[in-house]
Amino acid sequence: FFPVDAPMAVAVPPIALRGSLIEREHWQIDFGLTWYSMGGMSAEGMPFPADRAIVEPFNSFVIPLQLGARIPFKGWRFEPKIGGFTAINSVYNVHQENLAVAILRSTDEWRAFQTTAEIGQNNTFGLLASLFFVVPIDNGWEIHCGASWYEGRMEAPITGNAVGVRQNDEVVDLALDFPNAYLDYRGFELALGLQFDLNHNGTTNR
DSSP, rough: OOETTTTTOEEEEEEEEEEEEEEOEEEEEEEEEEEEEEBBOOOOOOSSSOSOSOOOEEEEEEEEEEEEEEEEEEEEEEEEEEEEEEHHHHOOBOOHHHHHHHHHHTSSSSEEEEEEEHHHHHHOEEEEEEEEEEESTTTTTTEEEEEEEEEEEEOOEEEEEEEEEETTOOOEEEHHHHHHOOEEEEEEEEEEEEEEEGGGTTTOOO
């Protein structure tokens, strides 16, 4: 998973599962569970831009639910899918250095900045769109290769204190309060999997 303005996230085996709850000739409903080790996440809704991860690494358990079409093409199959996802997140903390750097870059007023901030905890809800290519191999086995776009956010107000040093070396104590901040749970996911078709009993395992 490649989040916007944040390090790549890695799926933690063996919890990287996708499959079909309902499968018909031309459509299906997919469900799954993936455990991601997130390298951090960027934030929006602050009075300054931040192009680095504002929170430190955390774990995220992603549960997708999608409606997909099954479009055959020359022995292959296209599966466009649309739906939503929930991400259940572990506790995450502010990346103090990256927050301080974002504040410093937003103005020439400060020569140095140090923050002691906390962030609100939330799970994530969002939209999910995917496109998969399916290649049959033999005896019901199929290769699934695809990409997905996650469009989600989680409210994460930031509060705390900071110490700033102005250009004239004056030291100032400040209060931080960004009530509209939210974590930007957007990004691309690439997937490659082996699937066995159990369509005769109405389920599919991957």
